[in-house]
Amino acid sequence: MKIRILIALSLSLIAGPLAAQTVTPVIPVGAAVQQQMMAPQAPSAPDTRPLALDARQLSLGGALKTPELWQAYKAAFITESGRVVDTGNGLVSHSEGQGYGMLLAIAANDRATFDRLWGWTRANLMVRDDQLLAWRWDPTRRPAIADINDASDGDILVAWALTEASEFWGDVALKVAARRIAVEVGRKLVVYKTKFGALLLPAVSGFAAEDRQDGPVVNLSYWVFPAFARLPLVAPEIDWRGIVQSGLDALKASHFGVGGLPTEWVSLRNGVARPADGFPAQFGYNAIRIPLYLAWAGIGERVHYDPFAKWAKDFGGRAVVDISSGREASGFGESGYQAIGALALCVTDGKPLDRGALVAHGPENYYPATLRILVNLAAQMRFPSCLR
Amino acid sequence: MFALKSRLQAGVVAIALLAPGLAFAQAQSFIVDMPNAAAPAAAPAPAARPAPTPAANPAEIAARPDVAQAPLRAAPILGDGEGPDESALRYYAQLGQMDRVNVEIERLVRLYPTWTPPLDLFNGEPPGNPDEDVYWELFASDKIAELQAALDARKREEPNWQPSHDLATKLRRKELRMRIMSFWKEGRLQDLVDFVKKDGYNADDADVEMLWTIAEAFAKTKQTTDAVSVYMSILKSGADQPARLATIQKAMAVLRMNDVEKLIAAGRVDANGVSEFAPIMVDIVRARISAYLHDERVEKIPANELAVFEEYAKTAPDPNQPGLVAWYFYKTKTFRDALDWFKLSLEHGGDAMIAHGLAHSLRELDMRRETEEVAYAWREPLVNNLILFIDILERDLTLEFPPYIEPERLARYAKVTMDVASGEGAQALAWYAYNSCQYEVAEQWFQRAVAWFPKEATVYGYALTERKLKRDKIFWDLMNRYDGLFGKVVEIIFPDGYYHPPTPCDEMANQKLRPMQQKIGNYVVPGSYPVAQPAGAPFNPNMTAAQAAGYVPYAQYAGDYGYRQQAPEPPKIDRKLFPVAIDPENPLRYAATAAPPASTPAKFAQAAPQGPLQREPYHGPYPLVADRVPGVGAMPYESYGFTLLPGWNGINKPTSPTYAAQIAPAGTLWATELPEKDRPKTAMQAGSGGGGAMVAGAGGGSIAAGVNGAPPEVAPTSVPVAAPAANTQSSVSTPAVRVVGTPIGVAPAAPVQPTPVVPAVPTAPQPQASAAPSAYGAPATVQPTAILTPQAPLTPQLPEAADAGTLAQRAMQFFNEKNYAAALDALDRRAPLARETTELRMVRGWSLLHLQRPEEARKAFATLGGTSGQSLQGSR
Known part of the structure; x- marks a missing residue:
């Protein structure tokens, strides 16, 4: 197994949560990829066909049609007490992972496991003095809460899961909890009336214009687009549509470098998008989720998907990309990541998803396994034509 | 306190934002x-x-x-x-x-x-x-x-x-x-x-x-x-x-x-x-x-x-038309007009969102009791009302000297709390029980509160309770589990060196101190020791017992006011107790008790089989020294020279200001709220043109002042909020009737639920289960020792209350808010309706003292023995 390092370890003084993803050390660009990148590209006319997207309001409850995937996922990553274990990252847990687990439990109609997950989440992560969740929990440390800051994607994922669960199981207690978190997101994490509209901060602390010279800094993968269509069920007063639009607009403005891919962290200072200071200017473990969320919500236009489709074609969906050079900075390593590239090509080209990419062929870590099962779920909900 | 206010503010922000939505629709x-x-x-x-x-x-x-x-x-x-x-x-x-x-x-x-x-x-x-x-x-x-x-x-x-x-x-x-x-x-x-x-x-x-x-x-x-x-x-x-x-x-x-x-x-x-x-x-x-x-x-x-x-x-037959006017007036902070229009909308068939606006208008008008009723009545159609119901009573429950709350109100609050597994409600009930010296009951609620919402103040209360109950294993587990994260919790074993007065419950338990207590007439004023009036010394009505004891409240949060009794010395703590390795996972879990609906979408889907889950993969070793947590301030023991390990991202200093105290980022709704200290406590204080946008914070406090609302250790209760400058004239609904004058949303069509009869302790197996409601029914005594600063007398113009219970509640509330004139006014209006209980007579006496009317106060105290009703001395 490759040695993994935490993204933010080199950014020790930058306050705030980072998505609990891992990166592999930078390795030389592989010959095959180099050859691929150097190969002459035949100019082609831009594809202007409208995308066949499905943005209907869909309930998540019971939407997962492959229960065996859920059973395997549970057995591998969810403890008996309801903790989702990031096996590739020192066995830590985080709000984002709890949110993913809760969403999958709802999709699998697994109320018992959902209750374990939510019970653990609130008992261990809701230690802040507001309604948001501390983002990182590490069983090897004292205290286990490694950071009192929140991560807005984790907050949103949990609020979304509670919303879906309250609708699916008719549970008012979950609706109360969902509303409290969702309103707090709208209150503390959204900067309104910017040049991009209602911007989602990555966390309460550390990323606003007051906190950084290049602030506000955003993480475009924290826009959990499918959540924003459902959160009005519990917090209709929040401008979720405006948040969606700002995400789409910020993404459109963040086509950096030759590949047009966004970086993990983007500065939107003065309404201008550029790679944020102090972070590697890479498309990697965070931003890979952007096409997943777009497709899962059934929104966006070609201009939003095309860079990811190109990345899927150029790199097989396997590469962390250095934005300035457009080259592979490292490989994602495990095969689960490739499912996202396949989903992007399903959206843009109608290309059927490779069955082999939808199931694991051996042990894998939490994060790629999560992305893979989420791609399954998104495809089953929004792109069944790609599963035939 | 801050947390609750934030929630209430969020709720109002929600209203303010939702109204446009309605209007837009x-x-x-x-x-x-x-x-x-x-x-x-x-x-x-x-x-x-x-x-x-x-x-x-x-x-x-x-x-x-x-x-x-x-x-x-x-x-x-x-x-x-x-x-x-x-x-x-x-x-x-x-x-x-x-x-x-x-x-x-x-x-x-x-x-x-x-x-x-x-x-x-x-x-x-x-x-x-x-x-x-x-x-x-x-x-x-x-x-x-x-x-x-x-x-x-x-x-x-x-x-x-x-x-x-x-x-x-x-x-x-x-x-x-x-x-x-x-x-x-x-x-x-x-x-x-x-x-x-x-x-x-x-x-x-x-x-x-x-x-x-x-x-x-x-x-x-x-x-x-x-x-x-x-x-x-x-x-x-x-x-x-x-x-x-x-x-x-x-x-x-x-x-x-x-x-x-x-x-x-x-x-x-x-x-x-x-x-x-x-x-x-x-x-x-x-x-x-x-x-x-x-x-x-x-x-x-x-x-x-x-x-x-x-x-x-x-x-207009469409209730949304008067509703729109109502929201307009609400937005312009013309709450009296908003109230009238919300009423009209409800009469025309307005929905639960209109009722929500009505409830918030009542809250802005400081009609908290009516707010509670409306929110409760409309809690099922709209979760916003349910949340408001929980939050509006939370403040009263967490006051150091909680006002009288009828048993049936407590019971229904407890049921709602249990139904929806509300951490906010559980901690409120826990503090109420704690401040009523009912530690067994408090423990039950704190356990749920810590399972559902383990914020610092709640864990602190839980630890205090377990120490009172001498459940050492649980107490020290909490000290070790939250070491490095919750300074207020660890401060219990690393005192700050300031003098803190004993709680009323401590006083009652301390028989040795009883002889030192002050007597007025035949009544021993609880909490009054160690005031030992020199023989012949004139009675100083402005000096409280705590002041006489040299105590300045909450001085630990403002060094200018307090003094250290002694230089800090490391307390002697058994090293077998702290620090010791501990599994960091909070093990508490409690399910909500709401009955599941008869039919849900899930019933039409294939339920997942219960396959195996993973065993916890990490079993230690667990560290003995805490890591620095980004966003958290210094631990109390750092003043003794101890230090912490670097945080996960390399930081090696405490965060200052802590994330909990950070300034809201510009452009967020949060930033439009006034700072806590500047926030008007009522709509009247906000004034017609004053106050900031989205001001909504009249809802009241959580549990206490201090860090994250945590109270000082031996006075685990809250600072009374500023007195409301009451200036409203309206009808008021009583708990029994709820409608005086024009209906305010509890029209016959409203989904009023029968009052549930539930135990106030959360689980059936607990021995307190059946006794708790009556225990709650005996309100904690009024111990005005913490009421320190005489408030400029304010003339309240309250809505007319129709029953003695409401007036009693108001008197208690005003007293806790140090609005003694208002408290007296409520008592005077109550007097023709019912006999004055011991507690209320005490409120009267101490209010008079604070208003510098010592002779009248003496008379009030002198008649304590002749009144009936529940009293501290009688019930303990």
Whole structure:
């Protein structure tokens, strides 16, 4: 197994949560990829066909049609007490992972496991003095809460899961909890009336214009687009549509470098998008989720998907990309990541998803396994034509 | 306290934001006055109309006298913007082909049931060439491709032949319309506007309905300027009045009101200064209110315009119309008017959101008891009300000297808390029990609170309780588990070195101190030791027992006030107890108790089998030294020279200010809230024009002052909030009747639930289960030792309360808020209704003392022995 390092370890003084993803050390660009990148590209006319997207309001409850995937996922990553274990990252847990687990439990109609997950989440992560969740929990440390800051994607994922669960199981207690978190997101994490509209901060602390010279800094993968269509069920007063639009607009403005891919962290200072200071200017473990969320919500236009489709074609969906050079900075390593590239090509080209990419062929870590099962779920909900 | 206020503020923010949503929804459902959306060609010549004259001020539309009574209403315009094409009909009419005229009329009526043939059907242009009949038939049946093919064939046969100008023009128009409508129906709005911009369109070729469609497409693709231009072109054309009115209404549905105002300003004004848009003034004002609620409009609605809408809303069957007025007044902080309009809306069938507005209006008017009732009654239809119900009572429950709360109210609060697994409710009940010296009960609630929402103050209360109960294992587990995270918790074993007074419960338990207590009359004033009045010394009514003891409250949070009794020395702590390794996972879990609904969507889905889960993969070793946590301040033991390990991201210093104390980022709703210290406690304090936007914080506090609301260790209760400057005159509803004067939302149709009878302790197996309600029913005594600073007397003007219970509750509340004049006033008004209990008599006595009326106070205390009712001494 490759040695993994935490993204933010080199950014020790930058306050705030980072998505609990891992990166592999930078390795030389592989010959095959180099050859691929150097190969002459035949100019082609831009594809202007409208995308066949499905943005209907869909309930998540019971939407997962492959229960065996859920059973395997549970057995591998969810403890008996309801903790989702990031096996590739020192066995830590985080709000984002709890949110993913809760969403999958709802999709699998697994109320018992959902209750374990939510019970653990609130008992261990809701230690802040507001309604948001501390983002990182590490069983090897004292205290286990490694950071009192929140991560807005984790907050949103949990609020979304509670919303879906309250609708699916008719549970008012979950609706109360969902509303409290969702309103707090709208209150503390959204900067309104910017040049991009209602911007989602990555966390309460550390990323606003007051906190950084290049602030506000955003993480475009924290826009959990499918959540924003459902959160009005519990917090209709929040401008979720405006948040969606700002995400789409910020993404459109963040086509950096030759590949047009966004970086993990983007500065939107003065309404201008550029790679944020102090972070590697890479498309990697965070931003890979952007096409997943777009497709899962059934929104966006070609201009939003095309860079990811190109990345899927150029790199097989396997590469962390250095934005300035457009080259592979490292490989994602495990095969689960490739499912996202396949989903992007399903959206843009109608290309059927490779069955082999939808199931694991051996042990894998939490994060790629999560992305893979989420791609399954998104495809089953929004792109069944790609599963035939 | 801060946390709760934040939640309440969020709730109000929610209201403020939701109101526009409601209004917007209303605005989008305009019914347009457009019985005959005739094409421009059918309208009178522009020259026949008065010259357009922009209104001097778009905000001033002189109302026509009959507007309010009979606003112009008409049939809705079709959503797709299509209307009947009368071209073929007119052609046949000009040719005098009556059979075809009738067939075409039948066809159009079938397609457009509300359409009627134009009166000028036979007064049009001269007919075209009769040999075009076949082409007109194809035209009339929308067979455009066949028509084009036929025309092309004819041209090939007769190179010099051209279709008549009329046919060519109308064919071009129809092709344009069909193309645009095709885009529209397919939702390809961007393609539509691209087509229009690329190919251009001649306004002469576009009927008004097509122009509406084009304008709406521009608006929805955010090309606002183009949308305004298209709407403006309609107004500047010869469109008739219904079309002009409908244009404004269409524009209001898709554009911001600021843009619509430009169109309104371009309207014509008659000699009397009346705008041509006066017939739809109600709709315009509604949209302006909506814009105001959306923060898209800064100016308030002019009084004359608002009056017109109010007149309409009063009698409108739709409860959302008075509801809109109510939200407007709420937004303008005119809460008394908001209350009246919410009431009216509810009388008209307003929904739970209206009730929510009503409840928040009551809260802003400091009618907390009524707020609680309304929120409770409407808790099931709308979760917002349920949350408000939990939060509004939370403050009272967490006061150091909690006001009297009837057992049935506590019971229902406990049931709701259990039903929805509310951490907020559980900690409130826990503190109430703790401050009532009911530690066993407190433990049960704290366990749930820590399972559901383990914030610092709650864990702190749990630890205090476990120490009281001498459950050492649990206590030290908490010390070790939250070491490094919750300084307030660890401070229990690392005291801050300041003197803290004993709690009332401590006093009761300490028999040794009893002889030192102060006696007034026959009554031993609890909490009064160690005041030992020197013999013959004059009684100083301004000195509290705590002051006499040298204590300044909460001094640990403001060094200027306090003093250290001794230099800090490391406390002696058994190293077998702290620090020790511990599994960091919080093991507490409790499920909500709400009964599941009979049917849910989940019942129709395949339930997942219960496969195996993973065993916890990490079993230690667990560290003994805490890591630095980003966002957290210093630990108490750092003052003794101990230190922490670097945090996960390398930080090695405590965070200052802590994340909990950070300043809200500009642009967030959070930032629009006033700082806690500056926040008005009531709407009256906010004043009509004062206060910041989104001020909502009257809801009250959580558990205490201090870090994250955590109270000092031996006084784990809250600082009384500032006294309300009560200035309201209204009816008040009692818990039993709830309606005095006009109904306030507890109309018979409201979903009032029967009062549940539940144990106040959370789980059945607990031994306190059956006894708890009665335990709660005995309120904690009023121990005014912490009431330190005499408050300037304020004259309360409270709503009339109808029963002794409410007045007693108010008196307690005012006393806790140090508003002694208000407390006395409530007691005086209660006096004719019921005998004064010991607690209330104590409130009276101490209030009088604080108001520097010592002789009256002595009399009040002297009669304590002669009163009946629950008392501290009697119940303990």
